[in-house]
Amino acid sequence: MSLSLGMKAEIRSLIFVASEPLPLFWPMRTFIHHNPLQGLEKLKFEDAITEGERLFHGKGFMHRNMYQMYYQEGKISHQSLTKFVDGFLSQHEPIAGIDLQNWVMTLLTKIESPLTISDIKCSSTLARDADIAAVLRGETELGSEQLTEDMLSDKLCASLLNNSPLYETLDNLFDTDIGDELDELVINSCLDFFDEGQSAWGMPNRKEGFFKAWREVSFRNLGILFKGRRIREILAVSEEPEEIIAHVMERLNIPKDLWMRSFRRELSHLHGWAGFIRWRSNARHYYQGMKHPGDLVDYLAVRLTLALALIQDRARKGIPGTVDQLHDFVKQKPMQACLRQQLYGRTINPGWAQKVEQAILTNNSNKIDELGMSYMQEKRTRDAMLLANSITQLAEAADAKDELERISEDDLSRLLSIIRDIEKHEGMIWLEAMEATAINKLLSDFQIEAPAERDKRPFAQALFCIDVRSERLRRHLESVGDYQTFGIAGFFGVPVSFVELGKGTEAHLCPVLLSPKNLVMEMSVNELQDAVAFSVMEKVVHRLKETILSPFVTVEAIGWIFGFDMVGKTLAPRAYNRWRAGLHEHKPHTHLLIDKMSRNKADSIVRAVQRAVIAQAVELEFEVPPEQIKDDLVRELREAALSNDFATPLLLERLNLDNDAARSFIKRLRNTYHINRHDARMQMERLGRIGFSLEEQLVFVSQALHAIGLVRNFSRFIMVVGHGSQSENNPYESALDCGACGGNVGLFNARILAQMANKPAIRQRLRKQGVDIPDDAWFVPAMHNTTTDEVDLHDLDLLPSTHPIYLDRLRANFIAASRLCAQERVPTLEFISEVTKPENADKQALRNAMDWSQVRPEWGLSRNVYFIIGRRSLTKTFSLDGRAFLHSYDYRVDSKLLLLENILTGPLVVGQWINMEHYFSTVDNEYYGSGSKVYHNVAGRFGVMTGNSSDLRTGLPAQTVMADGKPYHEPMRLITVIEAPFDHVVNAIYRVSSVKNLMHNGWIRVLIRDPQTGITHINSNGEWQEYQTPDNSDVTKEPEALAL
């Protein structure tokens, strides 16, 4: 088969478009919170949920009984619910004699399960409204209208053949299990190819690309050949993935205008894997992606090849093998198809299952038709009775039985229609009511008076990440001493690529929305030390475990040693881990290379490296002792390798080589040892990335300080507090680290910003911008461990000599704040109900961080709901319970709106991703979350699967969002409050189209608190309205701008 270039391009573009709704999936090492429906954000929130349900089978709202629980607990107020119910009913005509509000409120608050769930879920009810009316009247005979075979076949063709892939329909009609087998084979193929070092033996030829490598193996893979015997035939058609895709679609007789839909359906089937491949193929700097390339075209080619092979295998047993054949089957035997769909689609009334199965197995058309008709009639009666009973129960609960008795058939039909409609949209009603309650609570707590000006600078100022976990620590720190705290995205506005000491790879320490241009390296200031013996032993054991044969011997010989580990980690995790940490070498003191090097310096480094390599090459190749390799010889060889000249008289003379041997060595220097102009240029480029120029440093420091409104009154200490987490045996560890640092710890960004801001040259330039940082102000980086609530101060060796005297006070206050924070937080983790003393909480939290059996080391960002952009004074007087992202912002220093635009573009969007990840992981943990952690296994070192074969689990585990089977996280959209004049905010929002769309489509709720008018505005369905709060009138207004 040969396709034109145009056709290939068309297939590629169809797949590209089809993959748009798929959420990207980043490797677990740097877990990135994301909205599982990110690809559908262009739709309205409710529409996206419906589409998500169709594509990913995930629910977008919780079950009614959960909302009822919130209603009873007061988290959804009666007033809010009534308001939204009234809003819903205003779109429907009233029914005479029926108190609709009473009926609907009773339905929502007193009836646990939706009445019309079978209508909605199965869309297969046969009962008509007239039947329900007849049952309510006490009649036993329902309408005489019968279903004809034509009606059945039309209904079936519409429901079966339009949206599902062929094999899914076959599974539903013939119980063939192709879908599960296909998923298993695809998962195994992906595991083989995308593995990043977990397997001892890798798949051969991976550098050729996913499809080509897989194709080669599949010709010999017995597992695949056994299940799909025709696979060789299919693979022989072409080596190109696009051609295979076209071939399969043609063989299955799928019309070309349905290809895109089919592709989308196939891609969404294992959306975790597809999302990972989609991300991987677009990640330009991802090493594994460059080494082993694979994209969604490859993936789809693999999936469709296997699907066709499995279908053809089943077709040999008389099952339809193409879409046309399936149509024919349904047209010719509609009743049989209908019964099959009911039985194998698991929607049959259980009492009929055995009879229907036997009838189908006999394949007697008359018997099947007869049985089918009886079944349909019985189902119709049964459906009608069920719904009628439910309506009667509802009427009783609403104390409106007399209304039901008097209702006419037409009005009953309208009432049923309203009930169906509200049950279809009730999720949105509950959600909006819940959010309204949360908004009311927040606004009633707000400190609306303008903050008083301070006459004295605080003892210390601290910059924290906006992360919800910082709120508790900030509050307690402010309570224990004279501290002023600020919230800023945890990368502190410095996007950087970072190479940590002892690690060979770059980590991007910034939100994934940004691509860092600058590289910072961590260098040890201590002498080089030999590796500690224990660390060497650990490495040896790991090597032994990872090869093919040695594990057998290793287990026998040293397996018992791991028993100590097990006992220690289980019985006394704190003491044991402390002891074990002592066995490892400690990380030495380090400095960060943050300054850009000059061209001369870079050139000198490249020369030095080249000389060292050449000297080593001579030593290795000619066995010349180092003392005989003189500088002039090295210089000559370097110049020869970098030029086109092969003249090397010193080499010929000193090593007694002939011309050919010398030429060959120069060639090897160029090709094997990379001493050539091209590589030298590359090295210069790479060195050029290291560090920041002074101008860049100035921009980052100035921007960070302006963004949070810290432009004067600087304290002696300005703490820059990054955060990270600590847990054992936890593949989701990076999900607990700083999202703004790309799922890494925030310490390095804190150190970088502090180092920049402490430079006299930077401060001098800042003064010209009006930001006068006094000489005695010192930026100190610190690390907040969110699992233990401890705060460690860093780079204290750089502290000026005037400062250590204050350190004790600083440390004592941080310890006090940490303990108070732990005391507040630890009881929420369930393993202890109350902590009476702060120091006990501290110990509990530490144990939790070191316990390897702990599936919930901390709650992370669970329960996040608010994003507040404004001054701390707004929220300082009350507890936000660790539920708010707090971004400091002072509109008075942002007349050009640039700072607010930056906050909206970066932190707010990341906050929305985090919020949506938690929302969907809570409302449907199985499909959008990742289920229980207990069953998770690491897959290929980049993801987790449930059990040994499943889709990559992309969301949050149950232990992060659920407690005792009920949601711990309260799923609401991010309620964003911006404190600034109305026009100021609106202009900024409309300049950031991504945020504007999120707001208009209802993915975030946006409120503006205007400090000049004291009015709060809310955006609802794209319209701005004044938000009425009880104390809106009593507001202290403030002057327009700060003189700066």
Next chain:
Amino acid sequence: MASMSLLLAGLFLPLFPMSIVFNFVFQRASSAVLRVFIIIVWPLPGLWLIENSSTELVDIYVYWALFTSVLYGFRTVVVKELSVWTGFIATSAWSLLWVAEYLGAKVDDLIMHTFAYSIPLVLLALIVARLERQYESAYVGVVTGLAQEQPRTTGLIVVVILAVIGSPLFPSFFSLLSNINNVVMVMPSIALAIVLVWLLWSWSGVRLLQELVVGDPAVFQHDDISCGQTMLFCFSFVLLVAGGLYMAEVLL
């Protein structure tokens, strides 16, 4: 006349095709009490007949019984209706009593073997009847996701099915083990056939549990079994295990 009595015994200790009669009767019995009665009583006349037969049991009966046992064992793998499954397993298990008789088991031991298979089936029949009352039938796959909806019932079903398919410590395990133990050295092919039957039971049992226990629960939900009834069942399991250990003492 002796052959006739053995053939008649083949009706009660079912041999194919006479096994059809038992399964027909069992499937028509809709009440739990009747099913329990059938499970307990049905094999007893068969035992009496083969014990009192004047002729020696010839090889053909053993192979016939093994064929029946394997056949019904195989059929259990595809059956989804729990009551039908109960009948098929009973057929497959009771056929093995012919082997025990052939290997020279005493009357008391034969009765012990019989109850080793029947008592777990009685417990299963009681739970199946409960499911049928709630769901109209106990057709696995249609009735599914029971673990989320009825955790106590699910636990009982899991243990009962493990007892039925001859898991260790339950009497059926020791019955199968003693048969294999007695025959493996002299007629390994028979031992192999018993192992095959055992494998088929385990396969079908686990498949049933997989489809019944996990998955999305049914749209219309029902109450779980009461704690009191659960305790009664648990007590029965303890007795079963005790019986199993006693059997191990007597037979092995």
